[in-house]
Amino acid sequence: MPSVVNSMNKKSKIFIAGHNGMVGSAIWRNLESKGYTNIIGKSSKELDLRNQKSVIDYFEKEKPEFVFLAAAKVGGILANDTYRAQFIYDNLQIQNNVIHQSYVNGVKKLLYLGSSCIYPRNCPQPMKEEYLLTGELEQTNEPYAIAKIAGIKMCESYYRQYGANFISAMPTNLYGPNDNYDLETSHVLPALLRKIHLGKALENNNWDTIRANLNRNPIKGINGSSSLDEILIILNNNGISITSEDSTSGIRPLVSISLWGSGNPKREFLHVDDMAEACIYLISNYNKNQFVNIGCGQEISIKDLATRIKEIVGYHGELKFDTTKPDGTMKKLTDISVLNALGWKYTIHIREGLINYYRWYLKHNN
Numbered sequence: 001m002p003s004v005v006n007s008m009n010k011k012s013k014i015f016i017a018g019h020n021g022m023v024g025s026a027i028w029r030n031l032e033s034k035g036y037t038n039i040i041g042k043s044s045k046e047l048d049l050r051n052q053k054s055v056i057d058y059f060e061k062e063k064p065e066f067v068f069l070a071a072a073k074v075g076g077i078l079a080n081d082t083y084r085a086q087f088i089y090d091n092l093q094i095q096n097n098v099i100h101q102s103y104v105n106g107v108k109k110l111l112y113l114g115s116s117c118i119y120p121r122n123c124p125q126p127m128k129e130e131y132l133l134t135g136e137l138e139q140t141n142e143p144y145a146i147a148k149i150a151g152i153k154m155c156e157s158y159y160r161q162y163g164a165n166f167i168s169a170m171p172t173n174l175y176g177p178n179d180n181y182d183l184e185t186s187h188v189l190p191a192l193l194r195k196i197h198l199g200k201a202l203e204n205n206n207w208d209t210i211r212a213n214l215n216r217n218p219i220k221g222i223n224g225s226s227s228l229d230e231i232l233i234i235l236n237n238n239g240i241s242i243t244s245e246d247s248t249s250g251i252r253p254l255v256s257i258s259l260w261g262s263g264n265p266k267r268e269f270l271h272v273d274d275m276a277e278a279c280i281y282l283i284s285n286y287n288k289n290q291f292v293n294i295g296c297g298q299e300i301s302i303k304d305l306a307t308r309i310k311e312i313v314g315y316h317g318e319l320k321f322d323t324t325k326p327d328g329t330m331k332k333l334t335d336i337s338v339l340n341a342l343g344w345k346y347t348i349h350i351r352e353g354l355i356n357y358y359r360w361y362l363k364h365n366n
Helices: 022-033 052-062 077-082 084-104 139-162 188-203 207-216 228-237 272-285 302-313 337-342 350-364
Strands: 014-017 066-069 109-113 166-171 173-175 240-245 253-260 269-271 292-294 318-322
Touching (some): 022 272, 052 084, 066 084, 066 272, 077 139, 084 109, 084 139, 084 166, 109 139, 109 272, 166 272, 173 272, 173 350, 188 207, 188 253, 188 302, 188 350, 207 228, 228 240, 269 272, 269 350, 272 292, 292 337, 302 350
Parallel strands (some): 014 066, 066 109, 109 166, 166 292, 173 269, 253 318
Antiparallel strands (some): 240 253
């Protein structure tokens, strides 16, 4: 067991693995805002964390004192169920390399980030840390969950055998700046936001916005320079379709957006800036060999979430729920009593967070 509490100072060398992603970039912003001056990171093109030799060389050269392990292959139901082999292989490789080299190179403290999908499919609600491995996992994301559970157990094992101060945190569903808006691989909230944003542009005949959006994030090779027919086909294939022309104006199309599942599953959403604040709090104040949930303790149905986004975006069309598609786990609410007892609570409520989220999206994706 670690004999001392290893606290960062403003000049500590801090490696953020996955610093360009939503989670890693939020941690980076938070540390910079607090005056930390020696933060390091490499893009996936510069450093493939799946490659053992590359990670060995990087740690031997840089010798970081603290590590935030935020790098991971992530995605929503479709991506998890489609790319099962990649999700388990990539995540196991990344965390095995980074955790082991942190031990080999004497890292003072490591924070490993997982996901609330580690809990059993039919887990009692809210989900307490002690419920891990008490039942079967949700099949659609089982490979990813198994990889993340392995990371937790790796940190626990290095803590027990070597005295390495490696701790783990399991955030709930996150959203915020630098999210992934690819309609095939994104999580539910960014997918909803982008679909509804494109639906609004379509009903307003705002083709400049649609083309700019597709140039920023092409869909299956279709970008802003593609023909009108090609764009309409790809939008329709992703559930964004024109149903008819409005007979009262003769101008505005009537648009319908199809969303996966019944809309009844409930999810907990935490703004990534709150998550980053919790991570810095934990690495500064927590030293136990037990992972901790990070969340807000509040949940919202996917249907209600879609309605809120519709109002914020200003979309007037229809939202349909395709019940032939899977819902995934019906409830995933984390128990955050351990984190709250440590003295940390979230500050960004869902409506405020969604408004700021859409403002950021408009600024960076049009």
